[in-house]
Structures are given as structure tokens and as C-alpha cells.
Amino acid sequence: MSLKKAWLAVCLASLPMVAQAQSADLTSLIEAAKKEGRVDSVGMPDSWANWKDTWADLKTNYGLEHQDTDMSSAQEIAKFAAEKENATADIGDVGQSFGPIAVDKGVTQAYKPTTWNEIPEWAKDKEGHWAVAYTGAIAFIINNDTVKNAPKSWKDLTSGKYKVTLGDVGVAAQANNAVLAAAVALGGNEKNVTPALELFGELARQKRLSLSNPTLATLEKGEVEVGVLWDFNALNYRDQIDPKRFTVVIPEDGSIMAGYATIINKYAKHPNAAKLAREYIFSDAGQNNLAKGYARPIRDKVVLTEEAKARLLPAEAYKNVQPIKDQAAWDALSKKLPELMQEHVLIHQ
Numbered sequence: 001m002s003l004k005k006a007w008l009a010v011c012l013a014s015l016p017m018v019a020q021a022q023s024a025d026l027t028s029l030i031e032a033a034k035k036e037g038r039v040d041s042v043g044m045p046d047s048w049a050n051w052k053d054t055w056a057d058l059k060t061n062y063g064l065e066h067q068d069t070d071m072s073s074a075q076e077i078a079k080f081a082a083e084k085e086n087a088t089a090d091i092g093d094v095g096q097s098f099g100p101i102a103v104d105k106g107v108t109q110a111y112k113p114t115t116w117n118e119i120p121e122w123a124k125d126k127e128g129h130w131a132v133a134y135t136g137a138i139a140f141i142i143n144n145d146t147v148k149n150a151p152k153s154w155k156d157l158t159s160g161k162y163k164v165t166l167g168d169v170g171v172a173a174q175a176n177n178a179v180l181a182a183a184v185a186l187g188g189n190e191k192n193v194t195p196a197l198e199l200f201g202e203l204a205r206q207k208r209l210s211l212s213n214p215t216l217a218t219l220e221k222g223e224v225e226v227g228v229l230w231d232f233n234a235l236n237y238r239d240q241i242d243p244k245r246f247t248v249v250i251p252e253d254g255s256i257m258a259g260y261a262t263i264i265n266k267y268a269k270h271p272n273a274a275k276l277a278r279e280y281i282f283s284d285a286g287q288n289n290l291a292k293g294y295a296r297p298i299r300d301k302v303v304l305t306e307e308a309k310a311r312l313l314p315a316e317a318y319k320n321v322q323p324i325k326d327q328a329a330w331d332a333l334s335k336k337l338p339e340l341m342q343e344h345v346l347i348h349q
């Protein structure tokens with residue numbers, strides 16, 4: 001075997017879940033990505049969802065250099081559209097609702113990784129323009145030092161003595177999704193968040209509602225008794241501060257999940273490296289990297305290492321968690337949340 005063929009064999013062997021029938025295509029992709037030599041991302045910093053391990057793996061296995069510029073989903077799409085052929089980014093990570101927006105803007109190109117069939121239909125564009133790699137679910141983080149009767153459900157919140165820190169509804173996407181999660185659990189949906197408004201209105205009447213954002217700093221200072229936030233943020237904060245001091249739970253009566261999707265720039269200077277990056281992100285190794293960053297991998301069949309499992313809540317905790325079913329309706333309603341919160345919640349504070 002020539003040195004070139006031997007090297008390709010090693011590369012293919014290092015990429016988990018590669019179907020034999022697609023080896024030739026992957027061989028060509030790896031060769032092309034290797035020639036490009038780098039992949040530049042937006043919204044995929046080392047500190048978020050453990051992207052640093054994936055970038056390190058792509059460097060070790062395929063020689064790809066990497067640089068990221070952190071920005072919001074909307075900023076990423078705007079950047080792709082503004083730069084066009086002068087692109088400085090190849091791939092981005094956006095909130096799931098921004099995937100179709102990127103397609104409508106005409107700034108994406110399609111690529112289906114070899115694990116495509118293991119990605120749920122709701123979590124991907126049928127043509128391969130975007131695909132959710134990991135999800136978050138709205139959870140409670142509970143300060144064990146100050147909360148004695150820890151809530152297990154949204155309904156439990158109204159009978160407690162602790163303050164509930166919801167976040168800045170209307171500004172923070174996390175807080176907006178917390179409202180939807182409560183609504184879904186209590187009988188509402190993407191078009192009707194009245195049950196959630198009633199819940200938070202009752203907490204406001206009891207003077208037990210905070211609309212400040214639950215952060216690492218406020219949790220560490222003891223300013224948050226029960227915080228409502230994404231599970232990957234809650235688990236990360238818990239472990240950074242003290243795993244014994246905080247408990248993270250998914251509300252038993254229901255919650256919602258939302259995904260983050262990769263988009264490949266239509267004008268990418270390193271398109272093959274970007275496609276190889278997506279291939280790796282959806283491999284067992286890539287999915288484990290995300291889990292080690294507290295993000296829940298999208299592929300149910302992925303085999304997680306013990307280290308990755310230890311970072312996540314057990315699968316049964318998510319039995320009453322559902323994806324957002326009507327994204328368009330939710331996008332429209334979420335714009336009205338500031339007004340709805342003022343009318344139904346803030347008037348009671």
C-alpha cells in the first residue's frame with residue numbers, strides 16, 4: 001500500500017460511523033478538505049458545547065487549521081449574505097429556527113453526512129441545507145442550600161416559598177423558550193401561552209418572580225434559588241460551581257427542546273473542509289464531544305462514553321419533552337411576549 005493510500009485508510013478509520021458504500025466519496029472529500037487545509041467557523045467557540053474538542057480532532061485527524069468568530073444566529077446569516085464571494089467563514093451553528101431563514105436567504109449549501117438517516121425528520125432540512133446536531137431542553141436548577149421542597153414540575157412552583165428566576169422575557173431567547181415550555185406543560189402550545197402567563201402571574205402576585213437572567217455569577221452568589229434555563233447551561237453551571245450545591249431537573253409535567261443546527265456557507269472558501277466538519281460533528285466522536293459539553297446529541301443511536309454520560313441527565317428525564325411543533329407560530333407569538341408579560345404578569349409585581 002502506498003503512503004498516500006495508507007494515510008487515507010487511517011483517516012477513514014478515524015471517522016466513526018462511516019458506511020462502507022460511501023467510503024469512496026469520503027475518501028474524495030477527505031482529500032479535498034486536506035488540500036483546503038482549514039475551516040473557519042462562526043458561532044462555534046471553544047467554550048460552547050465543547051466545540052474545542054471537535055476542532056482539535058479535525059486538526060489531529062485531517063490537518064485542518066481553524067478559527068472561530070463568535071456571533072448570534074442572525075449575525076451569522078447576515079455575514080454570509082453580506083460577504084458573498086468574499087466569505088471569511090465556512091460553517092456556522094445557529095438556533096434551529098434560523099436554519100430555514102438561512103435557506104430562504106440563499107446563503108447555504110447542502111451536505112448530508114453518512115449518519116443522515118439517524119437524524120430525526122424534524123431536526124433537518126430535507127435537502128441537507130441545515131441539520132440539528134444537538135438539543136437543549138428547558139430545565140430547573142435548584143439551590144439545595146436554600147430550597148427545601150424542591151419543585152419537580154411547573155405546577156409545583158406555585159406552592160413553594162422560594163423565588164423563581166425566569167429571565168428577561170422578550171429579550172433572552174432562553175427566557176422566551178421557558179415561557180413556551182411552561183405553556184406546553186400546562187396545556188398550551190405555540191399559539192397559546194396563556195397557561196404560562198397565568199402561572200408566572202401567580203408567582204408575581206406572591207412576589208416570588210425574578211426576571212433577571214440566571215447566570216453563573218448570580219448562581220454562585222446565591223442570588224438564584226430556582227432558575228429556569230437550558231439544561232446544558234444548568235448542568236455546566238452546576239459543575240463549575242459545586243455539583244452538591246445544585247440539582248438540575250427537567251419538569252415532570254413537560255418541557256420543550258430546541259436544537260442548534262450547522263449551516264454551510266454557500267460561498268465558503270473551504271467548502272470541503274466544512275462538509276468534513278459536519279461529517280465529523282455527526283459521527284460518534286463528534287456527538288460525544290458535544291455531550292461532554294453538556295449538549296444532548298441528536299442521534300439516539302450514538303454510543304456515549306462514560307465521561308459523556310456523566311455530563312448529561314438520564315434519558316428518562318426527557319420522557320415528557322417535545323420539540324417545538326409549529327416554529328412559525330411560535331416565532332410570531334414570541335414577538336408579542338413583552339406586551340403579554342406586561343398585561344398578565346408584570347402588573348402584579
